[in-house]
Amino acid sequence: MTETGLSTRVVPYVYEAGRLRLLDQRRLPHEETILECDSAAQTAEAIRSLAVRGAPLIGVAAAFGLCAEARRVAARSPGDLEAAREAAMTRLATARPTAVNLSAAVARMRHVVERTAARTPADRVAALEREAGAIAAEDRAACAAMARFGADWILSRAGRTPLTVLTHCNAGALATAGVGTALGVVRALAARGEVRVLADETRPFLQGARLTAWELQRDGLSVTLLPDVAAAATIASGRVDVVVVGADRIARNGDVANKVGTYGLALACRAHGVPFVVAAPTTTLDPDCPDGGAIPIEFRDADEVLTIPSPTGETIRLSPSGVSALYPAFDVTPAALVSAIVTERGVSEPPHASGLVPHLS
Amino acid sequence: MTETGLSTRVVPYVYEAGRLRLLDQRRLPHEETILECDSAAQTAEAIRSLAVRGAPLIGVAAAFGLCAEARRVAARSPGDLEAAREAAMTRLATARPTAVNLSAAVARMRHVVERTAARTPADRVAALEREAGAIAAEDRAACAAMARFGADWILSRAGRTPLTVLTHCNAGALATAGVGTALGVVRALAARGEVRVLADETRPFLQGARLTAWELQRDGLSVTLLPDVAAAATIASGRVDVVVVGADRIARNGDVANKVGTYGLALACRAHGVPFVVAAPTTTLDPDCPDGGAIPIEFRDADEVLTIPSPTGETIRLSPSGVSALYPAFDVTPAALVSAIVTERGVSEPPHASGLVPHLS
Numbered sequence A, B: 001m002t003e004t005g006l007s008t009r010v011v012p013y014v015y016e017a018g019r020l021r022l023l024d025q026r027r028l029p030h031e032e033t034i035l036e037c038d039s040a041a042q043t044a045e046a047i048r049s050l051a052v053r054g055a056p057l058i059g060v061a062a063a064f065g066l067c068a069e070a071r072r073v074a075a076r077s078p079g080d081l082e083a084a085r086e087a088a089m090t091r092l093a094t095a096r097p098t099a100v101n102l103s104a105a106v107a108r109m110r111h112v113v114e115r116t117a118a119r120t121p122a123d124r125v126a127a128l129e130r131e132a133g134a135i136a137a138e139d140r141a142a143c144a145a146m147a148r149f150g151a152d153w154i155l156s157r158a159g160r161t162p163l164t165v166l167t168h169c170n171a172g173a174l175a176t177a178g179v180g181t182a183l184g185v186v187r188a189l190a191a192r193g194e195v196r197v198l199a200d201e202t203r204p205f206l207q208g209a210r211l212t213a214w215e216l217q218r219d220g221l222s223v224t225l226l227p228d229v230a231a232a233a234t235i236a237s238g239r240v241d242v243v244v245v246g247a248d249r250i251a252r253n254g255d256v257a258n259k260v261g262t263y264g265l266a267l268a269c270r271a272h273g274v275p276f277v278v279a280a281p282t283t284t285l286d287p288d289c290p291d292g293g294a295i296p297i298e299f300r301d302a303d304e305v306l307t308i309p310s311p312t313g314e315t316i317r318l319s320p321s322g323v324s325a326l327y328p329a330f331d332v333t334p335a336a337l338v339s340a341i342v343t344e345r346g347v348s349e350p351p352h353a354s355g356l357v358p359h360l361s
Helices: A038-050 A055-076 A078-093 A100-115 A121-157 A182-190 A207-218 A228-236 A262-272 A357-361 B040-048 B055-076 B078-093 B102-113 B121-157 B182-190 B207-217 B228-236 B260-273 B354-359
Strands: A014-015 A019-023 A034-037 A163-167 A194-200 A220-227 A242-245 A254-258 A274-278 A308-311 A314-316 A329-334 A340-343 A347-348 B013-016 B019-023 B033-038 B161-165 B195-200 B222-226 B240-245 B255-257 B274-277 B307-309 B314-315 B330-333 B340-343 B347-348
Touching: A019 A055, A019 B307, A038 A055, A038 A078, A055 A121, A078 A100, A078 A121, A100 A121, A121 A182, A121 A242, A121 A274, A121 A340, A121 A347, A163 A182, A163 A228, A163 B207, A182 A207, A182 A242, A194 A207, A194 A228, A207 A220, A220 A228, A220 A314, A228 A262, A228 B228, A228 B260, A228 B330, A242 A340, A242 B240, A254 B330, A262 A274, A262 B228, A274 B240, A274 B330, A347 B207, A347 B255, B013 B055, B019 B055, B019 B228, B033 B222, B040 B055, B055 B078, B055 B102, B055 B121, B055 B195, B078 B121, B102 B121, B121 B182, B121 B240, B121 B274, B121 B340, B121 B347, B161 B182, B161 B228, B161 B330, B182 B195, B182 B207, B182 B240, B195 B207, B195 B228, B207 B222, B222 B228, B228 B260, B240 B260, B240 B354, B255 B260, B260 B274, B260 B330
Parallel strands: A163 A194, A163 A242, A194 A220, A242 A274, A274 A340, B161 B195, B161 B240, B195 B222, B240 B274, B274 B340
Antiparallel strands: A014 A019, A019 A034, A254 A329, A308 A314, A340 A347, B013 B019, B019 B033, B255 B330, B307 B314, B340 B347
C-alpha cells in the first residue's frame, strides 16, 4: 500500500506455483490455520464453507484457484484441459450467489482461456496467473483509492475528532487483497487522527467478533464490540459519527446488498442523521441488476444459526433440538438510505444520476 | 389460566414454606436445573445473574424472596427482623435497574411490613406471603387479560391467516407468573387460528434461541429462529404480519424500554407499515418517568458479549482476548413508533392523550 502509506499485517492468502494457501477464517481468532488448495474444487469448497470470505477476496481466491487447477491438470493430463477448466470455472463461479465479484473474476479468467486457445498449456497457465495477479493488484489499488476517497468524504463532514466509526461484518484486509473496503477507510482515517471503531459482532458467523476484532487489534487499532442488537441504540445515543460498511453487490440504481443486518443499520442512521457510507470496488457493481430486487440473496443452512463452533472444534447447540431457523446471509439497503457509495473512482451520492454505473465509469 | 382457556406447561418458579425454587434460565434449554433460594441475598443474586429474568417475573421472585428471608430470620433471630428486612428489600429492589416491576413489587412488600409493625413475627410472615401471592395472582390475571386484548386488536387489523408474529427476547411464561405478555398474546392468537412465530435469537443472552424456542416448543407452538440481524430484512420481505414484544419499563408519555434490539425492530416496522405492539402489565408503567430519557438503562458486563457458555458449563471466548465490548441491556423505543400498548386494562394507541398512565388507570 505504498500509494497511501496505509498498510496491514494481515495476509489472507498466498499463491505460489500452483498452490493457493488461505488463512482459514473459520478458525480465527483462536488459531491461524492455513488451508492449502491445489484444485478448483478445494477452492470452491473453501469459498462455500466461509474458510475464505469477503466479496473482493472470494473473487481473487477463485481466480487463483483456477490457476491452481490449470497447473494441476496441465501437469497430469494436458489433453483434458478444456473440459476441466470449464467445470472448474462453473464450480467456482457458483460457490456463493450474492457477491458479484466472484462471477466477475471467473468471467475475466474465462476470457483469458478463450483468447489463449491456440497456445501451449504452459503459456496458458502463465496467462491465467498473470490475469489472477492483475485481479489481485487491481483490488489492492482499489482499496487504497477507496480508503483515501472515503476518509476525505467523512472528514469533510465530521465536525469533531476523535471519530467513532461503526462497522458491520468484516470489510477489511480479511475480505480483500488490500487494506479492505470499509476498514481501508478506517485505516486512512486513523492515519490522520484518532479513530475508535465500534464493531457489530455480526451473528451468526461472528465476522465482527472474530475477524474485524482480530484484524484491527493486529494492526494496533482501537476496537470495541457491540452485540448487533445494540447498534440502533448506540446510534441513537449520538456516540457514532459515521457508519461504514462494505458491499457484496450494488445494483444499477445504487441499492446495496451486504451482510444481513446492514439494512437495519441504515434505517437507524437515517432516523438519527448519521452518515451511512458504503465502500466497495467497482467490481461489486452489477450493471445487469436494475435494482436490489434482482440481487440473488443467499440463504445459508439453519445449523449455522442453531449452533456455534467452539475453539476446540466441537459444535455447540444454542437452542432446543427440533427448532428451525431462517438465515438469509445478506439484505438489501435501498439507495436512498445510503449517504455515499465510495469506489476506487470516487464518491457518488444519491440520487445517482442516470444510474450509478454510468456515473462511475 | 382458566379465564381464557390459555395454558402453559412452563413453570418458572414454585414457592413453598419459605423456599423459593427457580427454574435456572441460564441452563435452559440444555438442562432443567432448579435453583433453591431461602434468602433475599440468594434471590437477588439469582435476579442479578439472570437465573430468573423477565420484568414481571423478577418482581414476583423478589416478593417471594422476601417471604423466604422473613421466614428464615423469624425462625432464627426474630429480634433482627426489621433491620434484616430493610437490607433485604434494598438488595432485592436494586438487583437490576431497568424493570420497574422489581422496585414496584418490593415497594408493595415494604408497605405490608410497615402496616403490620404491631403484629407477631408469624403474622407478619403470613401477611407477606399473602401479598406475594397476590402480586403473582395479579400478574397471572394480567397476562390472561393482555392475551385477550392483544389478540383482539391484532385480529381486527390482520387481513389474513396464518398469522406470522415476530418477537424479540422472551416475554413469555418464563418472564411472568402466567402465560406471558407478548407470548400470552401469541397463545391467544394460536387458540383462534394458525400462528407462526419468528423469534429473534436475542444476543448476547440468547433469550430467543434458548428460552422462547424452548417455551413455545414445550407448548406445541410453531417457532423458527432468526439471527437478530435478519429481522429488518424479514420485515421488509412482507413475511411478518405483526411484531409483539414485552417491556421492562414504560414512561408516562408511552416511550418503552425493552430488551436491547427492540428499537431497531420498531424502526423496521415503521419503514414497512407493520404493526408494532407492546404487551406489558400496568406494573411496568412508571408514572415517575416523564419519558424514555429518564429510564435507567442497565449496562452489563462486557464478558457476557465476549464469551458464550457451553452446555457443559465451560466458557467459550468468541473474540480475541484484550478486545472490549459495550453491552447496554435495554433500549428505548419512542412512543410514536409503538402502534399499540396492551395492558390488562385494554389497548392504548399513540398519541396517548394526557399521558399513558392516566389514560389507562
